[in-house]
Amino acid sequence: xxxxxxxxxxxxxxxxxxxxxxxxxxxxxxxxxxxxxxxxxxxxxxxxxxxxxxxxxxxxxxxxxxxxxxxxxxxxxxxxxxxxxxxxxxxxxxxxxxxxxxxxxxxxxxxxxxxxxxxxxxxxxxxxxxxxxxxxxxxxxxxxxxxxxxxxxxxxxxxxxxxxxxxxxxxxxxxxxxxxxxxxxxxxxxxxxxxxxxxxxxxxxxxxxxxxxxxxxxxxxxxxxxxxxxxxxxxxxxxxxxxxxxxxxxxxxxxxxxxxxxxxxxxxxxxxxxxxxxxxxxxxxxxxxxxxxxxxxxxxxxxxxxxxxxxxxxxxxxxxxxxxxxxxxxxxxxxxxxxxxxxxxxxxxxxxxxxxxxxxxxxxxxxxxxxxxxxxxxxxxxxxxxxxxxxxxxxxxxxxxxxxxxxxxxxxxxxxxxxxxxxxxxxxxxxxxxxxxxxxxxxxxxxxxxxxxxxxxxxxxxxxxxxxxxxxxxxxxxxxxxxxxxxxxxxxxxxxxxxxxxxxxxxxxxxxxxxxxxxxxxxxxxxxxxxxxxxxxxxxxxxxxxxxxxxxxxxxxxxxxxxxxxxxxxxxxxxxxxxxxxxxxxxxxxxxxxxxxxxxxxxxxxxxxxxxxxxxxxxxxxxxxxxxxxxxxxxxxxxxxxxxxxxxxxxxxxxxxxxxxxxxxxxxxxxxxxxxxxxxxxxxxxxxxxxxxxxxxxxxxxxxxxxxxxxxxxxx
Numbered sequence: 001x002x003x004x005x006x007x008x009x010x011x012x013x014x015x016x017x018x019x020x021x022x023x024x025x026x027x028x029x030x031x032x033x034x035x036x037x038x039x040x041x042x043x044x045x046x047x048x049x050x051x052x053x054x055x056x057x058x059x060x061x062x063x064x065x066x067x068x069x070x071x072x073x074x075x076x077x078x079x080x081x082x083x084x085x086x087x088x089x090x091x092x093x094x095x096x097x098x099x100x101x102x103x104x105x106x107x108x109x110x111x112x113x114x115x116x117x118x119x120x121x122x123x124x125x126x127x128x129x130x131x132x133x134x135x136x137x138x139x140x141x142x143x144x145x146x147x148x149x150x151x152x153x154x155x156x157x158x159x160x161x162x163x164x165x166x167x168x169x170x171x172x173x174x175x176x177x178x179x180x181x182x183x184x185x186x187x188x189x190x191x192x193x194x195x196x197x198x199x200x201x202x203x204x205x206x207x208x209x210x211x212x213x214x215x216x217x218x219x220x221x222x223x224x225x226x227x228x229x230x231x232x233x234x235x236x237x238x239x240x241x242x243x244x245x246x247x248x249x250x251x252x253x254x255x256x257x258x259x260x261x262x263x264x265x266x267x268x269x270x271x272x273x274x275x276x277x278x279x280x281x282x283x284x285x286x287x288x289x290x291x292x293x294x295x296x297x298x299x300x301x302x303x304x305x306x307x308x309x310x311x312x313x314x315x316x317x318x319x320x321x322x323x324x325x326x327x328x329x330x331x332x333x334x335x336x337x338x339x340x341x342x343x344x345x346x347x348x349x350x351x352x353x354x355x356x357x358x359x360x361x362x363x364x365x366x367x368x369x370x371x372x373x374x375x376x377x378x379x380x381x382x383x384x385x386x387x388x389x390x391x392x393x394x395x396x397x398x399x400x401x402x403x404x405x406x407x408x409x410x411x412x413x414x415x416x417x418x419x420x421x422x423x424x425x426x427x428x429x430x431x432x433x434x435x436x437x438x439x440x441x442x443x444x445x446x447x448x449x450x451x452x453x454x455x456x457x458x459x460x461x462x463x464x465x466x467x468x469x470x471x472x473x474x475x476x477x478x479x480x481x482x483x484x485x486x487x488x489x490x491x492x493x494x495x496x497x498x499x500x501x502x503x504x505x506x507x508x509x510x511x512x513x514x515x516x517x518x519x520x521x522x523x524x525x526x527x528x529x530x531x532x533x534x535x536x537x538x539x540x541x542x543x544x545x546x547x548x549x550x551x552x553x554x555x556x557x558x559x560x561x562x563x564x565x566x567x568x569x570x571x572x573x574x575x576x577x578x579x580x581x582x583x584x585x586x587x588x589x590x591x592x593x594x595x596x597x598x599x600x601x602x603x604x605x606x607x608x609x610x611x612x613x614x615x616x617x618x619x620x621x622x623x624x625x626x627x628x629x630x631x632x633x634x635x636x637x638x639x640x641x642x643x644x645x646x647x648x649x650x651x652x653x654x655x656x657x658x659x660x661x662x663x664x665x666x667x668x669x670x671x672x673x674x675x676x677x678x679x680x681x682x683x684x685x686x687x688x689x690x691x692x693x694x695x696x697x698x699x700x701x702x703x704x705x706x707x708x709x710x711x712x713x714x715x716x
Contacts, residue, residue, distance in 0.1 A: 061155035063167065067124035070116075075099065077158030078276060083121055087204035091115035094123055094133055094143070095206075096160055096177070098276055102297050107160060107184040107278055108177050112206040114141040125154075130618065131164055131175075144175035145618035159188045175617050182206065185268075185279040187257075191215060192265045197281045201531070211285040212537065215266065223266075225285055225306070228529070229542035229558070232285055233306040256289050256302040309378075309426040315340035316349070316357020317421040320374075322428055344372050345445035357423075362442035363480075366402040370446045371395065371438040378429035379408050379437060383416040395438065406439045515590030519597050522546070526556055535608065536658075545604060554589055555605065559598040570598045580646055584638035586661055586671040602671065606664055611657035627666055634668035635660060642670075 060076040062068060070092060073082035080099045083092045084106060093115055095106035110123075111133050120136030129146025131154050144164045146152050151167045152174060159178075166172040178189045183199050183206075185191060191214060199209035211232065216222045223235040257268045257277060270277035276292035278299075286306065290299040306314075309321035319340045342348055342358035349356040386397045394415035398404040406418040413435070425437070517525075525546035526533050535543045535555065546556045559570060574591055592599040610631065613619045623631075642650040652659075652670065659672040 061153050062123075062125075063153045064125045064129065064151070067122050070119040070121045074156045076156045077160075079156055079158070079160040080104075081156045081162060083116070083119070086200075086206055087202075089115075089204040091117065092119060092121050093206060094121070096156065096162060098160075098278075098292065100276060100292060100294065100297070101299075105299075106182075106206065107186060107280075108162065109182050109206045110143045110162075110177075111141050112182055112200075113208065123154075125152075142618045145621060147174050147617055147621065149174055160186045161189070183209075183281050187268060187270050187277055190265050190267050196537075199281045199285065200283050202283055208531070209283050210531065211281055211283070213281045213287055215264065223287075225281070225287060226537075227285055229537055233287075235305075256291055309339065309424075309429070313355055313357075313423050315425070316355045317423055318343060318346050318358040318360075318425070319354060319423075320377075320425045320427050322426075343374065343439055343441075345439075345441035360442070362444050364402070364405075364440060364442055367399075368443050369399070369440050370443045371407075371440055372446070374427070374437040374439055376427060376429070376434060377437040378424075378426035379416065379433050379435050380418060380422050380424055383408075383418055386415040386417055388415045398438075398440065404440065406437055408435045408437050410435050514588070515601065517590055517592045517599075517601070519592055519594035519599070522556060522558075522592050522599050522601075525554070529558065546601070553604040555602040557600040557602065559600075570600070574600070580642070580648070580650070582638060582641045582646070583667070584634045584669055585641070586669040605661040605669065607662035607666060609658050610660040610662060610668065613662075614657050631660070631662075631666065631668045635670065638668070638670045 060074060062074065068074060068082065070083040073080050075081075078099050079096055081094070081096050084095050084097070084104055085092055086106065093106070093112065094110040096108040097104045097106050114133070116133065116135045118136065122134050123143070124132060124134065125146070126132050126140070129148065129150065129152055130142050131144040131146070132140045132142050134140040144154070146164065149166055149172075152164055153167050154162070154164050156162050162177040163173050164175040166174070178186075179195070181189065181195070181197055183197055185197060191197075193215045196212040196214040198213075199211040201207040201209040210228050212226045214224065216224045216234075224231055225233040256271055256275075257279070258271055259266055259268045261267075268279075270291065276294075277289070279287065279289050281287050286304055288301055289303040290301050292298075293300050309315075315321045320343060322339050322341060340354040345361055346358035347361050349359050386394065388394050388397055388409075391409045394407050394409040394417075397415060398407040398417050401417070401419065403419045404417050405420060405422060408416045408418075418437075422439075523529065525548055526544040529542075529544055533544045533546065535545050537543075541557065541559050544556045544558065546554045548554060574588065586605070587603040588600065589603060590601040592601075613623050639652075639655075642652065654672060655670070659670065661669045661671050663669060
């Protein structure tokens with residue numbers, strides 16, 4: 001009897017959650033129930049309704065008095081927004097994914113560095129109109145600032161763009177996820193100079209990883225992938241005549257996307273236009289274009305880079321990249337199937353990092369060295385041309401220079417000599433510039449390849465010579481160990497300095513506070529340049545927070561190898577800042593010059609730079625007008641000092657918000673003097689041979705003219 005009446009009652013309460021109400025039929029059935037039975041079934045029915053509402057999708061938007069709990073989603077067109085856990089992780093994140101994707105792979109993550117520890121997360125508005133993620137432990141993270149607009153709503157658009165907008169005027173976009181991408185570039189999203197995709201840390205962790213992708217800082221017509229601030233891959237220059245700034249895409253039968261780039265901004269549309277498409281930078285540094293196969297319910301890989309040996313310094317110095325094995329990623333020197341191998345006479349420096357390349361097993365002796373033949377090689381650059389006809393003459397020309405490490409000779413190209421460490425060596429290259437590379441090695445490396453029978457015969461016939469060779473070998477090993485110890489000692493106490501820095505060190509210009517540190521000391525201070533200590537990414541390389549043995553916090557600027565700022569700018573920054581003392585100029589504490597590593601140590605600014613507050617809507621409100629006035633006045637005081645009152649009259653030439661640092665009390669300090677220019681104290685103009693700085697912060701006559709003069713007032 002209880003079951004007979006229970007079924008109509010449950011049906012009745014389902015009607016209350018969205019079905020058509022059949023009041024009369026339900027009333028008849030309820031009248032037959034006992035009071036206790038009604039109470040029990042009411043509880044069961046309400047629980048069922050709660051379960052249904054907890055998992056139902058919400059269409060597109062939430063307003064100030066609404067929220068999304070873990071298990072609920074926002075749906076609009078092809079996209080879904082909700083909580084998810086990547087891979088095997090138990091952490092919960094707010095993300096966006098394609099509705100058709102059975103795996104729900106996120107294309108954007110709101111709280112990538114601030115996960116919720118359990119399923120208590122809620123996406124909602126706080127009392128100030130800010131969109132936040134909160135958890136059951138009372139912690140919260142601001143996703144987007146409402147900027148005091150008032151009546152706002154959060155909505156996911158059909159394009160996959162998650163926006164905060166005015167309810168009264170939907171075109172008034174206060175904040176959008178397209179302006180803060182994570183690792184995925186969606187159709188219709190604009191990529192501009194300075195807006196970067198950043199890889200996940202791992203498959204299970206969407207936190208910021210080691211790779212970034214965007215338009216080049218110096219050359220905005222090329223896409224670049226950076227690895228910890230150093231150029232990892234370059235799409236080459238785009239001439240604007242093809243549909244893609246990535247030349248490799250033109251070789252595909254069906255080009256999956258069409259790019260449109262103008263005014264330092266790029267976007268793309270899929271081909272065909274209705275195909276679900278995404279461009280993803282993964283945790284290994286590879287950029288891929290995939291499209292969704294609706295029948296197979298899976299993503300199809302259409303293009304991926306880098307997958308060629310053209311990747312800059314992929315195998316390091318003297319490492320040889322073989323195209324036959326380039327598909328094996330991530331690359332490792334620890335395998336015979338790796339695309340990176342070492343030539344005869346060389347050994348790998350690090351099994352886990354191909355970019356450290358190969359090192360000689362036996363040093364060159366300058367005289368008596370031999371050459372190994374490496375046919376079918378892509379010849380490296382730069383090269384020295386020598387006017388000789390015969391191959392033997394080319395070899396003799398190389399032997400004249402102790403710095404010559406290889407030569408190549410052909411009837412069409414003549415004789416080419418190569419000096420120093422060689423990089424970007426490629427085996428099996430199909431392009432132009434291929435030939436036989438004759439690599440210079442110690443004579444003992446070739447002698448070690450003789451057969452054992454020949455060695456025994458030779459030893460039996462010249463026993464005295466064997467004894468002499470053993471003596472030489474023992475001496476060589478002892479000398480080599482002594483040299484290695486000497487190198488380690490020099491590494492701890494670097495003596496490789498430019499004369500200008502040495503003079504600066506010996507003079508009183510820097511003051512007693514100026515420090516010369518070794519690279520190993522810098523590594524210890526920054527915990528080996530760990531991602532956790534990374535403060536930011538500039539055009540010239542990453543900046544890390546470091547802690548010296550005395551407990552002092554410093555900012556460590558590590559010059560990227562391909563940044564465009566070389567030793568002249570590095571020396572310029574040291575010499576300038578050391579001579580400049582002002583409360584609104586950043587203080588230089590020391591530097592490090594160790595082989596190809598150039599590092600500057602500044603006083604640590606805990607509040608980062610002005611752009612950190614100025615261009616982020618959730619932090620902009622912190623800059624009240626009194627604080628803004630103080631910052632403006634401080635910048636002006638710093639410029640007056642540079643232009644008028646300092647011992648050297650300085651034109652900064654790269655003044656922008658990211659170069660204005662803020663101390664604990666939000667006082668501004670001008671930084672980054674690598675591009676500064678000294679001008680005549682009696683004049684107002686300074687000649688410049690090249691345009692330097694950041695487009696958008698230059699005076700138009702300076703940026704467009706290319707060369708000419710720079711005025712002090714152009715920096716204001």
